[in-house]
Each structure stands twice: as structure tokens, then as C-alpha cells.
Amino acid sequence: MLIAVLYQKNNKALIELLKQTKTQALNSRTRENLDAVIDDLKAFSGSYQFNMKAYWIAFAVFLLATAALTYWDWSQWQRFQQSTWIILAVGSVLTLVAGITAFYPGRLMAKASHALLQRDGLLDNDLSPAVFESRAASNEFQQRFSDFNRGNYKREIRALYDGSYSGSEYSFQYQYYHFHYVDERIVTETYTDSKGEVRTRRKKVYDHYDRYGLILPFGLLRNVAVVGFSLPGAGKATYKPASNRFNKEFKVVAASELEAAKAMKPTVVIAFEEFSEVLSQVNFEVNDAGDLCLSFADKDLIATTKEAKICDYEAFIEALDGEQEFAKLKASLDFIHYVMTKLDSNF
Template identity: 40%
Template structure:
């Protein structure tokens, strides 16, 4: 087996071990296995890397040649022309960023305090500072003197020339090769993300559910109007199940990530003033929890103007609540029993904490609570497999999902307030 084939097999085994982990200790063992792995874990990509840099060099020379020659350009050509025109800013700045990022990964650059304690922040600041030097006349003139003379020398006084179309092709090939090589070189990052996510799920007693994205969306759409969004595509991109044990009530629930796409056609004018049409795809995401709320049925509350629910309009005595939520119900008595003053107060607090919330309780009391907040399961990962000791220490801690805990506590409180035996 070749070196790269062995690396691929080792990485696939590590990924399988992550998915098979059933406890935090198992995840720690996976990190240990990577740290002390006896086999190769890094690809030998010297040849494709050399090819990538050759393609980038051909692209750079081609862009400079066509920039110096000038002429009429297509839309793509105009983009490349402008890129070269402002290269005195982004080329030195980009080089400074890449060099600084390398030093940052080696721990040779200081880290800023939160929330700016990201490894790319200081290199980005250095890159911007170097890029701004282009506004210094001597720097600007020196840059173009160097670039122009290098181009003349490489092209043998302009004798060697290739058109912009070839330059565009080499740029695309170089970019694709760069993406592929970067993905192979930094394979530890997505695996670290997955270990971190698995740790979050295990710490919070959540189980990941495998679903068919589009069919699951259709299934939920058949029950809840909340999922009747998007005229092009709808899919459940993630789903997790869990159980909440409160002082009074316990309930099973499912968390989900719903993605939908709206397709629309718009008209625009091109650079020559001609009216044309183009298709746009607008992507949206909603998140939420599914459960059974046995104390109400056929009631909906929404603060999202992009969706409407059937039924009679119902208003409460709270003007603030009425401004926040539109209430629809088939039976006004159901809404009246649910929306007691205490429940109205609790729901008002919920509405303040979430973006465009919707609560939809259908006839069998199955309930969908939806919103646009995407941070229910998000916890920032500080370390990864490139720093295994620090990563193990991070994984060993308890990954507390405060927003999810608050949401589930709110649901439990609503149940308690709605249950006549405990209200």
C-alpha cells in the first residue's frame, strides 16, 4: 500500500472511531490514538503542490501581461483587470497575512483578548497594515517597478504571450488544486469539529438521528405549517432527540435544523444597458424543537410575517404580547385556557429571547417551536487534534448548552403553568 493510501486508510479509521464513540472517555481515547499513532497521518503531496504553484505563477504572469497590454475585456476579464489594478494593495497584504498566519500557528505571535482571540485576527491586522502601505507613493511606485520588470524579464520583452482565456483556466485549475490540497493537509480540523460535536451530544444526552433530508421535510410539512416554506427546496439538515426530566414533567423532544430555498427571477441591466433576466436562489434556515404538549391543541402563535396560520384570531389582555405574537385557533376556549396571564408572561420572555419565534400546536397536541436562532447546539471549539493535550482537557470538561437548557426549562414551565394539577 502506498504512503498516501495508508494515510487515507488511517484517517478513515479515526473517523469511524469518532462515530463509534459512546462516551466522553471513548472520544479521549480517539484523541490519544491520533497523538500516538504509529502509522502515517499526513499526505505526501509535493508533486501536486508544485503543480499548483506553477499554475498560480502562470496565472500571475498572464494577468500582468494582459493588464500591461490593455484592451477590451469581457465581464470576467474586467474582474481580473481590476484585480491586477489593485494588486499593490492585496498582494503584499495577502503575503503578509499568510506569513503571519504561519508564525501564529507556531505560537510566535501574541493572541488578543476575547472576543478577538481567534488565530487569524492578528495575521489579518498585519495583512491590512501592509496592504495600506500601497497608499505610500514610494511603496506604490516600487511595487509596480518590481512587478513590471519581472513581467518583462519572464516574457522575454513581451515575446511570450498567452490570452486572458488561458489565464482564467489556469486560475480555476490552481484554485481547485489549492482547495483539494488544503482539505487533505488540514483534515484534522473537520475531525476535531466532529469530536467536539459528539462530545456536546454525549454531554447533553442527545442522540443524532439519521434522516433523509427532503423526505423528512415533507413529512413534517404534512403536519406543521411551519415547514410550508420555500418554493424550490426544503430539507431537514440535522435532527437530534433527547429527553427532559423536570421537577414536575418529563418529555421527549427532537431538535432540528430546517433549510429551505426560495427561487425567484429578477430583471437587470448589463453593462451595455440591455435588460436581461436571471434566477436567484435565496437560502434560509430555521431551527426548533418538536414535542408533545398535552395541555392544548389547535393553537398557533407566530411572530414571523412570512407565514400565516388558519383559524380564528385571538387576543389577550396584554398589548405587548399581542404585538409580539399573532394567535390563531380553531377553538377560542383552547386559546383562553392556554394563555393564562402567567403563560402570557412566560411566552413574552421567550419571544424576547428568540428571533421570529413560532409555536404551532396541532390537533393531537404535537407541537413545533421554531425560530431563526442557530446557537442552540453551538459551542466554540478552542483546540483541536493539532494540540491534542489541550484538546483532551477541553473535551474532558462539561459542554453546557445554556440556550438549549433555557428553552427546555421554558417549555417545562409552560407545561407546569398549563397543568391544572400544578398551576
């Protein structure tokens, strides 16, 4: 209803299209779903460009008029009076409404464009959203891997995707996740009260953190972790390879020194050294069931790098037509596959 009042003709129609496009793109689970969204976009008969000149002019006029009238009313008495506050309040509301009205379409254009490109990138890389409940998924992963034993106040899975990988020797299904956790701590601070006396008080502070990772069946190891970031309960290193570079970045924790030595072949050690330049704060944890959790701090593993917008229609369609490659995701999966091939002969 508000859109019908504030926007007219092509602006109104384009806003409705973009809202629909964004929602449908986010809900698309298959290439067919996304192609249907793109077909609707291509079928739009109006212009893909907003005409927002009048809206920005209205915003500027309200802003300047509010400032001028407020100053004029204040100058009559050299103080704020009831009429001054009324002018300021009404003018501020009108200015805010005009500003939001002028800003909203561009913001919606950017979000709808990003949603389409992001979903296109996910499908290009064989990724689809998984159905999950945030707390339940977090609790399940916590039971399986030490890397999820974080957050004394809150922990949740914020995103989960199912993917598949086909290599020259191994193919596997995997999940990509975004893990958010919160630590609660008590701090003591000093303050001055209304009487000018210095006092102390304790308050709770909440620190928010994010980890990301890949989970998949590994099968070639059991209870082995290569730790490049704090891993709760990991303990001291079981084995140190001869490489100083590796030992500066990682420690190896396993059931025994023999198991660790069998896992950390020279070629595997080199692979970890090189992979530490791809992702940051890497942990490579294989649990007692032989499942791998490769966790890290990088948030852009599955983020589209394309920045085209629907308003630049030809460039945007060209961006959709091309294949997107998530470079860090590919490097991570290739790394896992390489380690698999090198460990295959050990067990």
C-alpha cells in the same frame, strides 16, 4: 496514494489518523463509540503537530518564481506570447498544488477537532443522530405543522437528532431539526446587448432559507399557535393579552378566543416575553394531535463553543473531559417544561 507522495513520516501518519478520527467521530452514536475514537487518538505514537515549514517555503518559491519568470518573458516582447502562457500555466499549477498541500493538513486538523468536540457535546446533552430520508422527513413534518409549508421550489430536512429531557414535573422525548427551503421567483432585468441596445429579460432567482426547531408530544393544547415569525396559513390573531411587550413580539392564533385566553395565562405570557430574548423569530405551534413544533432562526442551538484543537493535545483532551452544556438548547427545553407546568391545570 497522493498523500503518500506529498507527505512523509509524521505528517503522513497524522493526516491518516485525523481522517480516521473525523469519519469515526461523525459516525459515533454512543459514548462507547466516541470513547473508542478518543482511545485511538491517545494511542498515537507520533507528534500531534504538523511540520509544514518546508511546504510553505515551496509555495512561496513557486509563487515568486512564477511571477518573476512570467514578467521576464513578457518583458522581452512587451506582450504575452506562447512561452509566457506556458510559464504562467505551469507555474500556477505548481503554486496551486503547493498551496493546497501546505493548507490541507491544518484544515483537516480543524475539522477533525471540531467533529470530536461536536459529537462529544451532542452526547453530553443526550442527543443522537436520527436515521431519516431528507425529503420524506420534510413531507411528514409538512403534513403535521404549518411551519413547514415554506419553499415553493424545494424543501428538505438537513439534520435530525433524537433527544430526551427530564424536568421536575415532566420528561419527554424530542427531535431537533434543521429545515432548509428554497423559494423560486422570476425577476426582470435590463442589459445591453452586443449591438449596444438596451433589452430586458426574465430569469429565475432562488432564495435559500433555514429554520431550526424542536418537535415533541405536548398534549396540553390543540390547534394553538403563538406566532413570532410568519406562519403560513395562521390567519389573524384570535386573542391579545394585556401585555404590550408580548403583542409587539407575538400573535396568538387558536380555534376560539376562549381557548387562546385559557392558554395565555399571565405567567405564560411573561415566559414568552423572556424567551423572545433567547431565540429569534420564534413560533410555538401545537397541532390537532397535541404535538408541539417550536421553531426559530438560531442555528447555534447545538453547536459546540469549544475551539481547542488536537494539535494542542493537553488542552484538547481537557475540553473533551469536561461536560458541555448547550445553553440555548437547555433554555428552550426549560421554557417548554415551564409552559407545560403552567398549563397543566387548565385542561
